[in-house]
Amino acid sequence: MEKSIDLINTRIRDGNARVVTAEEMPAIVDELGEQGALAEVDVVTTGTFGAMCSSGAFFNFGHSDPPIRMERVWLNDVEAYAGIAAVDAYLGATQQSETRGDRYGGAHVLEDLVAGNTIELRALSKGTDCYPRTTLKTEITLEDLNQAVMCNPRNSYQCYAAATNSSDRALSTYMGSLLPHHGNVSFSGAGVLSPLANDPGLRVIGSGTPIFLCGAEGMVIGEGTQSSPATGFGTLMVRGEMRGMSPEFLRAATFTGYGATLYVGLGVPIPVIDLGVVRSTAVRDEDITTSIVDYGVPARDRPVVRTATYAELRSGKIEIAGEDVRTSSLSSFRKAREVAAALADRVRTGKMGLALPIRRIDATRRVHPLRETQRTPRVRDIMQRAVPHIGKDEEIATAARTLLKGETNHLPVLDAEGKLVGIVTTYDISKAVVQPKSGKKVSDIMTRRVIRTMPDEAVDVAARKLEQHNISALPVVDGDGRLIGLLSAIDLGKLFGGRWRR
Amino acid sequence: MKLLVTFSRKGGREPVIARTVKETGVLINVERANIDSMAGEVLVDVPDTDADLVCRKMRETGASVRILEESVLRDVDECIDCGACISICPQDVFSFDGEWRLVLDGSRCVLCGKCIPACPHHALSLLS
Structure with missing residues (x-):
């Protein structure tokens, strides 16, 4: 059995359409079966309320x-x-x-x-x-x-990767505050209520779909930027008149250390035209899986710590490496419910009709990274390779002589296997001279928690480490922790004039 | 019950907390401490029934003590119930009710202020 969009719109106009929210739909399908749900339900409303940075408005003054x-x-x-x-x-x-x-x-x-x-x-x-x-x-x-038209290039992500932080420093990100050592997990998205999670094949949401946008009636323009439905991360480009919008469903926000963003309330009414729609709108939080990625690694392809369903994320805690970690949402589930309910009310009372897409969005699209024609400098391109170093059991006086001879201020300290175990600076040696009681051996005065870098690390990332820790050099180690070089603030000068390109 | 204990080093270097624990036998939980060379401010949590005893003993040792009733303030007009604060708070002050509304248990708050910059909507603040 199928149901035509005209029949659904006639029922809406007559005020007898059965409209439910995407949160209510799974239980209805359980109770009535798929055929029964198709006969019973005409419209499923979705809703989301979260930070959508890729938003804005056209004005004619x-x-x-x-x-x-x-x-x-x-x-x-x-x-x-x-x-x-x-x-x-x-x-x-x-x-x-x-x-x-x-x-x-x-x-x-x-x-x-x-x-x-x-x-x-x-x-x-x-x-x-x-x-x-x-x-x-x-x-x-x-x-x-004359006109104030909200036009958002990328809204309503189908789902969103959650964030955690393995590093030893608290991070301020567009995913909120991330505590060190996997201290918390932050996630975003409405899960069961998410518009695209209820139509992942983009069968009924496409160009021309009427939507609820920040309290006003809006429309899907088409595929959103960076849309990647083939990988489960579809997005929508949408528009809506700002007149008619309400601060209830549109809120400015600031992520500390990141900047301003807009919380957008967006809902899509989904016409229940066939069994395919019944099945896709029967989705629950338990069925929607996302990745928890490690923002402690400052690269584009951040490692995935684990996957999790929205049911797990919403439960308030999740296990990472054998420990319970608390979760926080950045989007508001309560407001997402309000969006879905307000939209349902609008359809139920005949204020808003439905339409099938004028043009469908390609559900096989996937996003690609930026084509970079200039290689970004890596630590290995500018590091010093012949680095004076010292064993941890050597005398402090030997360290002083090595520093003088090498005309350097930083002396990495190695164990018998050549692995980095500490660092001593001219400052440490001076201090040892003034306070002779602190010891005689290098290991007595060295700094043991050494901030370090790897040869493949981007220079921008290494430079941020220097700045954040207020230090002037980073030992460079290989995968086994063996010393292979040193990156000092002076080496950063090599970046100017393109001298690093070998 | 939360007690805010302040003391000055001018009156000597009394081990205020240790002495109070030892002499009253009340287990005191230090939630937050800020001590420098001249003065100190320590926020402690004690069982409600022992609060009077602890206050008296600490005052005898030369500290001033007041019961802390304030907690972080939430502007309900700005708050959108996202819950970004929930996992940031070291004291589990924030949680959701059954309707996904944010609820705040002020009695647990130690005024550390960590939630304030974590709120995207600037809905949280400390007393001026």
């Missing part, structure tokens, strides 16, 4: 007198992209205020507009014969704009 061709535009000191005709601009959610730092950004301007607050608009131009004006400053509200 209207023409001033005398007119200006706005080349640069600021809204409350947040710059918008104005390279689109004379009085249009696009404001991105993550753009930061030029005066208020990361506490205020594009997302906050969008929230202020939707809340009805007044925004200061500033613009600059070189002036032309047709647009003579060069500067403009005025105050506007959402009502004053």
Whole structure:
């Protein structure tokens, strides 16, 4: 049996469509069976409410007198992209205020507009014969704009990789605060309520699908940027009129150490047209699996610590390496429920009809990394290879002589097998001279917790280590911990002028 | 019950906590301590029934003690119930109720402030 979209829309118009949320659907399918659920349910509403950095809005401000061709535009000191005709601009959610730092950004301007607050608009131009004006400053509200169209290139990730941190330093990321030594796990996504998790094959969600966007009626434009449905990470590009949006479903936020972002409330109503839709909307948190990746490794392809279902993530704790680790969500499940419920109410009362995609999104697409034509410098490209070093059982005086002879300030300390076990600096030696009681051997005065690097590590990552630990050199070790070089702040100078390219 | 104990080094170097534990037999849990060369401030947790006894003994040793009733404050208009704070808090102050609303158990809070920068919506703050 199949059900036509026209039949579903007729039932919606007549006010007798059976509309349920994606959270209610699995139990209905259990109770009535797939055929029964198909006959009973007309629409399944989904919802998500989380940080969606790839969001923003197009504005048309209207023409001033005398007119200006706005080349640069600021809204409350947040710059918008104005390279689109004379009085249009696009404001991105993550753009930061030029005066208020990361506490205020594009997302906050969008929230202020939707809340009805007044925004200061500033613009600059070189002036032309047709647009003579060069500067403009005025105050506007959402009502004053000709158009304010939210247009989000990448929203509503099907699911999202969760984050943990194996390093010994707390990290501030777009996945929130990550405590050291796998101290917590942070995740995002609405799981059972996630729009694309309820249609992973992109059979009924595509170009033209009507949606709920931040309280207003919006539409799916098509495939979102970076969409990768073939790997379980599909995204949507969406639009919606900002007039009609509500601060209930649109909130600016700041991730400390990262910057501004926008929490977007987005819901897609799914028409139950066939058994395929019944099956895909019967998905539960237990069926949706994501990876927990280690943000302690500062590379694009971060290692996966383990996989987990949304049911496990939402339970509040998860096991990593034999220990219970607490989990935190960055998206709000309560608000996702509100979105799905508000959307269900809208469909149930006939305010919103459904449509099948005008054009389907290719579900076989997968994302590729950036093609980099310039090799990024690695530690091995600029490190010093012949490095003076010393054994841990040597006398301090020997260390002092080695430092002098090598004209260096850092002396890696090795054990009998050549493995790095410490480091002594000229400062440590000076201190030992002033306080002779501290010992006679190198191992008595060396620093044992050595911050180190590997030859394959990107120089940018190694340089961040120098900065974060306020040190000036890093011993370079191989996979077995054997010393093979030293990277000092001085070596970073080799990056200038391309001298590192061999 | 949380007690905020402050003492000055000018009055001598009394082992305030150790002496109180030894003489009252009450097990004191130190939640947070900030001690420098001149003064110290220690936040301790004691069983409610022993609070009077502990306060009296500490005051005898020269410390000043007050019962700490404050906890981190949550702005319910800003909070969206995401739960980012839950795994950050060392004291398990935050949790979800059955409806995925965030609940805050202020009696557990030791005012460490770790949750404040972790909240994406700036909904958490300490008393001014």
